[in-house]
Amino acid sequence: MGVDMMQVADAVAREKSVDRELVIDAMEQAIKTAARRTYGTKALDAKMDQTSGKICLFHVRIAVEEVEDDENELTLEEALTLKADAEIGTVFRTPLPAIELGRIAAQTAKQVLYQKIREAERNRIVAEFEPQVGEIVTGIVKRVERGNVYVDLGRGEAVMYREDLLPRESYRQGDRVRAYLREVRNQAKGALIFISRADAGMVLKLFEQEVPEIQDDLVTIQAISRDPGSRSKIAVISMEPGIDPVGACVGMRGARVQAIVNELHGERVDIIEWTENPAEFVVNALSPAEVVRVMVDEENNTIEVAVNEDNLAIAIGKRGQNVRLASELTGWHIELMTTGQEAEKRAEETSSAKESFMSCLDVDEDFANLLVAEGFLSLDDLAYCEVADLQLVEGLDETLAEEIQKRARNSLLDQALQTAKDDENDISLLDLPDMTRDIAAQLAERNILTAKALADADLDDLKGIFGLEKPENLILAAREACGWFA
Numbered sequence: 001m002g003v004d005m006m007q008v009a010d011a012v013a014r015e016k017s018v019d020r021e022l023v024i025d026a027m028e029q030a031i032k033t034a035a036r037r038t039y040g041t042k043a044l045d046a047k048m049d050q051t052s053g054k055i056c057l058f059h060v061r062i063a064v065e066e067v068e069d070d071e072n073e074l075t076l077e078e079a080l081t082l083k084a085d086a087e088i089g090t091v092f093r094t095p096l097p098a099i100e101l102g103r104i105a106a107q108t109a110k111q112v113l114y115q116k117i118r119e120a121e122r123n124r125i126v127a128e129f130e131p132q133v134g135e136i137v138t139g140i141v142k143r144v145e146r147g148n149v150y151v152d153l154g155r156g157e158a159v160m161y162r163e164d165l166l167p168r169e170s171y172r173q174g175d176r177v178r179a180y181l182r183e184v185r186n187q188a189k190g191a192l193i194f195i196s197r198a199d200a201g202m203v204l205k206l207f208e209q210e211v212p213e214i215q216d217d218l219v220t221i222q223a224i225s226r227d228p229g230s231r232s233k234i235a236v237i238s239m240e241p242g243i244d245p246v247g248a249c250v251g252m253r254g255a256r257v258q259a260i261v262n263e264l265h266g267e268r269v270d271i272i273e274w275t276e277n278p279a280e281f282v283v284n285a286l287s288p289a290e291v292v293r294v295m296v297d298e299e300n301n302t303i304e305v306a307v308n309e310d311n312l313a314i315a316i317g318k319r320g321q322n323v324r325l326a327s328e329l330t331g332w333h334i335e336l337m338t339t340g341q342e343a344e345k346r347a348e349e350t351s352s353a354k355e356s357f358m359s360c361l362d363v364d365e366d367f368a369n370l371l372v373a374e375g376f377l378s379l380d381d382l383a384y385c386e387v388a389d390l391q392l393v394e395g396l397d398e399t400l401a402e403e404i405q406k407r408a409r410n411s412l413l414d415q416a417l418q419t420a421k422d423d424e425n426d427i428s429l430l431d432l433p434d435m436t437r438d439i440a441a442q443l444a445e446r447n448i449l450t451a452k453a454l455a456d457a458d459l460d461d462l463k464g465i466f467g468l469e470k471p472e473n474l475i476l477a478a479r480e481a482c483g484w485f486a
Helices: 002-016 020-039 076-082 103-132 200-210 245-250 252-263 278-285 309-316 318-330 339-360 365-373 379-383 398-424 437-445 451-456 471-481
Strands: 044-048 055-064 073-075 091-096 136-145 148-152 157-160 176-187 190-196 219-227 231-238 268-273 291-297 302-307 333-338
Touching (some): 136 157, 136 200, 157 176, 200 219, 231 245, 245 252, 252 268, 309 318, 333 339, 379 398, 398 437
Parallel strands (some): 157 190, 231 268
Antiparallel strands (some): 136 148, 148 157, 176 190, 219 231
């Protein structure tokens, strides 16, 4: 029986790819759990003799100063009768007769054994495959169920869901497959390994394998976007002068990129040189379309791109694929238009800007045209630019430039206060006694735009406002105007 137990331990260890010691520990735990039905509340321990395979049971007792558990503890005096050098904390292990496993006890032992083995197997899989997350692994298709492919990785099984496959890609049992190890999830029911061929990381890792310059950190992939099975775009940069990052990825006569295309079953790969200049980067990303004009709106993270009529379809791509991948690659929202549409939009912006300048700044049409010609298209452009930039406008010296900027800021303040007043049906800040435009402007910067907002403020909200000597009086005036004291 003992030899049989050792043979069972060896067989289970080989089958589950876990350490033999873990299997033996699980067997000991199983016997100890089953023995509780026989020995009740006794503290038990089980030990397997790895030579004979015999499992022995022991009653474990400990020497303590004051006995609280008569069955599992003993006094120091009792301990000294059993062992001359005993002291507090000495553990005594008394052999117990072997138990006869009944049906229920055997079932309990079996459940504990299986649980321990599953836990050991799960921990082994996690420890082995978690460091490989983000790498490409190779396995053999074990089975296909409902479109999901289960792959044998040697010492673990992975699943590749239908959405992780490339379009029109199918596998049969026994097929060899390379995929990107996306995630290892440790769950109570077992470790789950997820692999994918549709993940953008698959393309990235294939380039790392095929291009020595990437392996040597001479070329770096800065960004990647992908429409699995159809098209990918990668942005690369050279870390060493004299190395062409695009040429390195393409390879001699396209050999390197062609190997990747073959692995991805014909998926097209656009290789783009990365640059810090967002306009240039977007132009590169929209390749093969030819861009005529680019306008960058950093505040809204938007880039307007104008192309000729015959290039618009190329820039958009099939079902919007090209512009969508370019947007994902660059991180900018790209607005495509033809040169004709762009000209119409510029004309509308110019006309709107001139009308706004004439009405809000009290200037004539000729002067408004001069401001537009210098690239000022909104009151914000005038209000928050450098005075030196305004002096570039013909006929503007420093004094006039400061006056134009002051008018622009006053107009923006009036618009903000009026909008807040209309939205909240409130009293404007400028209608309060002793309120000045400078103070109102500083309050607006703190998002205090109405009398009600000022009435709800406290003194800390008004700290540091230049020109405001008694902020408490201003708050009281706002509260009185809002009817707090009626």
